[in-house]
Amino acid sequence: MNIYDISKKTGVSIATVSRVINGSASVSEKTRAKVLAAIEESGYTPNVFARGLGLNTMKTIGIMCADSSDPYLARAVYYIEQDLRKNNYDSLLLCTGYDHDVKVKCMDQLLSKRVDAVILVGSNYVEFNDEMNDYIRNAAATVPVMLVNGVLNAPNIYSTLCDDRAAIYEVTTSFINNGRKKLVYLYNSRSYSGMKKLGGFTDALKDAGIPIKKDRIVFIDSHNVSVQGAKKIVSDLAKKGVKFDGIIAADDIISVGVLKYAKESGLSIPDDLFVAGYNNFDISECCEPELTSVDNKLEVLCRHCVSTLMSVFAEDKSVPKRTVFSAEIVERATTDFKIK
Amino acid sequence: MNIYDISKKTGVSIATVSRVINGSASVSEKTRAKVLAAIEESGYTPNVFARGLGLNTMKTIGIMCADSSDPYLARAVYYIEQDLRKNNYDSLLLCTGYDHDVKVKCMDQLLSKRVDAVILVGSNYVEFNDEMNDYIRNAAATVPVMLVNGVLNAPNIYSTLCDDRAAIYEVTTSFINNGRKKLVYLYNSRSYSGMKKLGGFTDALKDAGIPIKKDRIVFIDSHNVSVQGAKKIVSDLAKKGVKFDGIIAADDIISVGVLKYAKESGLSIPDDLFVAGYNNFDISECCEPELTSVDNKLEVLCRHCVSTLMSVFAEDKSVPKRTVFSAEIVERATTDFKIK
DNA sequence: GAAGTAGCTGTAAGCGCTTACATATTAAGT
DNA sequence: ACTTAATATGTAAGCGCTTACAGCTACTTC
Numbered sequence: 001m002n003i004y005d006i007s008k009k010t011g012v013s014i015a016t017v018s019r020v021i022n023g024s025a026s027v028s029e030k031t032r033a034k035v036l037a038a039i040e041e042s043g044y045t046p047n048v049f050a051r052g053l054g055l056n057t058m059k060t061i062g063i064m065c066a067d068s069s070d071p072y073l074a075r076a077v078y079y080i081e082q083d084l085r086k087n088n089y090d091s092l093l094l095c096t097g098y099d100h101d102v103k104v105k106c107m108d109q110l111l112s113k114r115v116d117a118v119i120l121v122g123s124n125y126v127e128f129n130d131e132m133n134d135y136i137r138n139a140a141a142t143v144p145v146m147l148v149n150g151v152l153n154a155p156n157i158y159s160t161l162c163d164d165r166a167a168i169y170e171v172t173t174s175f176i177n178n179g180r181k182k183l184v185y186l187y188n189s190r191s192y193s194g195m196k197k198l199g200g201f202t203d204a205l206k207d208a209g210i211p212i213k214k215d216r217i218v219f220i221d222s223h224n225v226s227v228q229g230a231k232k233i234v235s236d237l238a239k240k241g242v243k244f245d246g247i248i249a250a251d252d253i254i255s256v257g258v259l260k261y262a263k264e265s266g267l268s269i270p271d272d273l274f275v276a277g278y279n280n281f282d283i284s285e286c287c288e289p290e291l292t293s294v295d296n297k298l299e300v301l302c303r304h305c306v307s308t309l310m311s312v313f314a315e316d317k318s319v320p321k322r323t324v325f326s327a328e329i330v331e332r333a334t335t336d337f338k339i340k
Numbered sequence: 341m342n343i344y345d346i347s348k349k350t351g352v353s354i355a356t357v358s359r360v361i362n363g364s365a366s367v368s369e370k371t372r373a374k375v376l377a378a379i380e381e382s383g384y385t386p387n388v389f390a391r392g393l394g395l396n397t398m399k400t401i402g403i404m405c406a407d408s409s410d411p412y413l414a415r416a417v418y419y420i421e422q423d424l425r426k427n428n429y430d431s432l433l434l435c436t437g438y439d440h441d442v443k444v445k446c447m448d449q450l451l452s453k454r455v456d457a458v459i460l461v462g463s464n465y466v467e468f469n470d471e472m473n474d475y476i477r478n479a480a481a482t483v484p485v486m487l488v489n490g491v492l493n494a495p496n497i498y499s500t501l502c503d504d505r506a507a508i509y510e511v512t513t514s515f516i517n518n519g520r521k522k523l524v525y526l527y528n529s530r531s532y533s534g535m536k537k538l539g540g541f542t543d544a545l546k547d548a549g550i551p552i553k554k555d556r557i558v559f560i561d562s563h564n565v566s567v568q569g570a571k572k573i574v575s576d577l578a579k580k581g582v583k584f585d586g587i588i589a590a591d592d593i594i595s596v597g598v599l600k601y602a603k604e605s606g607l608s609i610p611d612d613l614f615v616a617g618y619n620n621f622d623i624s625e626c627c628e629p630e631l632t633s634v635d636n637k638l639e640v641l642c643r644h645c646v647s648t649l650m651s652v653f654a655e656d657k658s659v660p661k662r663t664v665f666s667a668e669i670v671e672r673a674t675t676d677f678k679i680k
Numbered sequence: 681g682a683a684g685t686a687g688c689t690g691t692a693a694g695c696g697c698t699t700a701c702a703t704a705t706t707a708a709g710t
Numbered sequence: 711a712c713t714t715a716a717t718a719t720g721t722a723a724g725c726g727c728t729t730a731c732a733g734c735t736a737c738t739t740c
Contacts, residue, residue, distance in 0.1 A: 002696055012720085027718070027719085031718080047695085054698035060453075068417050069414050074410075074411065112386075282567075285567050286567060286623045343727065354728095359728095371689085386727070389726075393727065
């Protein structure tokens with residue numbers, strides 16, 4: 001069952017059938033109707049490979065994310081896939097992990113599949129070390145590259161992101177305004193966005209005239225990013241004699257570890273300790289007490305990313321290269337911000 | 341840059357280049373090396389569309405899941421994508437939602453993309469009403485269909501699943517053996533697997549000689565499957581005068597709602613109330629007290645599904661049509677099973 | 681040394697579609 | 711009725727690859 005069958009069935013040439021399929025103009029209404037009826041009746045679907053050969057596109061977008069089982073990234077993938085499909089694009093998903101070489105390899109793989117664009121989901125793709133971003137710039141020479149939560153200034157690269165720095169700055173300032181001066185920051189990513197967040201924390205301290213101490217800024221490597229891992233790290237910190245009355249974490253799961261530590265060591269939250277997380281996951285509502293967190297507007301970012309991509313495809317010249325949204329602080333029971 | 345360029349560069353015909361690319365035999369070592377070197381040097385990648393036209397496959401598998409932002413399904417997608425890629429297959433992801441018509445449409449879309457197989461992830465694809473499963477059987481006429489957590493007996497359909505019925509039976513029996521007789525079962529899916537779980541619950545009651553009461557078996561529709569939604573449902577149940585000393589839920593998130601209700605109404609867990617969930621999500625470790633749950637071996641299922649698919653591709657005649665794994669009950673602080 | 685054989689390699693015919701260009705049809709203007 | 715332009719359709723040349731088949735070379739074997 002191919003285009004020739006439809007051609008025979010209707011008595012028109014395959015060119016006309018093709019025109020109908022592609023919605024091209026200059027086909028008479030009568031012919032169009034006849035062809036569509038034949039297609040409908042026979043259940044014919046054009047062969048995508050042949051189509052791809054001719055059009056050099058298969059209406060497929062490559063989505064790269066480090067780990068689609070991460071609730072944050074999973075949600076992003078979901079939103080993106082939904083919106084892409086609404087626009088008649090399919091999604092080729094690659095979970096790359098956090099290793100740079102794997103990312104590069106995956107990018108090659110996507111490009112070799114001739115995807116129409118690549119969407120990089122998550123702040124971990126744009127490295128702070130800019131040389132490592134060459135693979136993204138190279139890709140952009142072939143297809144548009146969309147960054148969700150990452151920034152890279154180069155032709156054909158578009159960014160949609162959330163002002164993470166401002167959000168952490170605000171959280172930190174709220175802690176300070178409520179008398180919490182012994183602050184600890186726990187972070188798990190040295191990506192562009194990870195460093196921005198960290199900057200938000202240190203800037204807030206600076207602006208409040210609080211000295212920045214190295215041992216209060218703790219990096220947690222990926223295999224310790226779990227409830228138990230984070231709990232142990234806070235516990236170790238306390239054992240080392242570090243005092244704290246407020247802990248801000250770059251990811252909710254880390255904060256939950258902090259809560260578990262607090263419970264175990266009899267700390268009362270929020271009286272003895274303020275805790276805030278980031279991402280506003282489901283878990284921030286599941287834990288006890290419920291967690292103050294930063295909602296970084298993932299759905300907004302993702303939808304905007306897709307709509308931007310569609311504008312790029314439409315060769316809309318006024319497409320913004322970078323769009324920044326504001327995060328929203330969702331206060332729950334682990335903090336008590338009297339002063340705003 | 342195409343196969344002709346490589347042909348020119350090496351002085352062999354395109355047929356030979358093609359043979360090298362496809363690893364076909366009967367190419368001399370010398371020629372092979374020369375061609376590979378040229379490919380390497382020029383960074384040539386075969387055009388997948390042309391390849392697809394010739395071979396009628398693009399080494400792409402369609403993955404359908406209702407909602408990749410659901411932590412359970414997200415993890416499944418992750419495992420499957422990983423394993424598929426290890427086997428040089430790419431993943432075309434479609435999040436279909438729970439609406440039957442959308443599922444059917446998505447299946448068509450996948451088939452029209454000429455995927456090499458379809459993997460349906462999640463128990464919601466196989467409907468208890470068997471007529472509704474025709475779309476799956478039809479698909480299986482074209483490509484192998486793999487079910488993760490679903491069963492359908494038809495040619496070219498392969499199932500990998502977990503014995504959910506046995507798991508719920510065991511949990512329920514453990515509740516009963518510990519003196520909990522006023523049990524409530526909360527479920528959110530009438531899929532094949534959902535009905536099996538429910539059967540596990542009722543069978544356990546039957547075998548223990550406990551009468552089954554309708555108002556203790558509560559269906560929660562999808563928009564109430566959330567912490568707050570579940571909390572309200574339990575609260576309403578209590579208001580209606582239903583007494584309970586044990587609640588078993590078909591999903592962890594529902595159980596967390598139960599915990600929130602218990603806290604609010606001053607119930608002590610596990611003394612006043614046993615609670616068990618299902619799926620053993622991250623959240624079961626985040627909530628307070630930590631949740632007893634059923635680990636249904638998702639990773640095992642997914643990896644087995646992919647390896648089965650590879651066997652199907654290899655035309656291995658001894659591929660099992662159905663493989664059942666046992667779930668594992670992970671006891672945490674919301675129950676206290678003295679007797680096993 | 682002729683004939684047969686095994687191992688490589690090349691030729692060319694598709695795969696099913698798109699589209700530039702040529703041609704046929706129709707409508708409009710005089 | 712006759713030209714001109716606009717519209718509708720057909721023809722055929724690709725797109726870049728795979729692969730059946732044919733052809734060539736270099737060995738055997740008697």
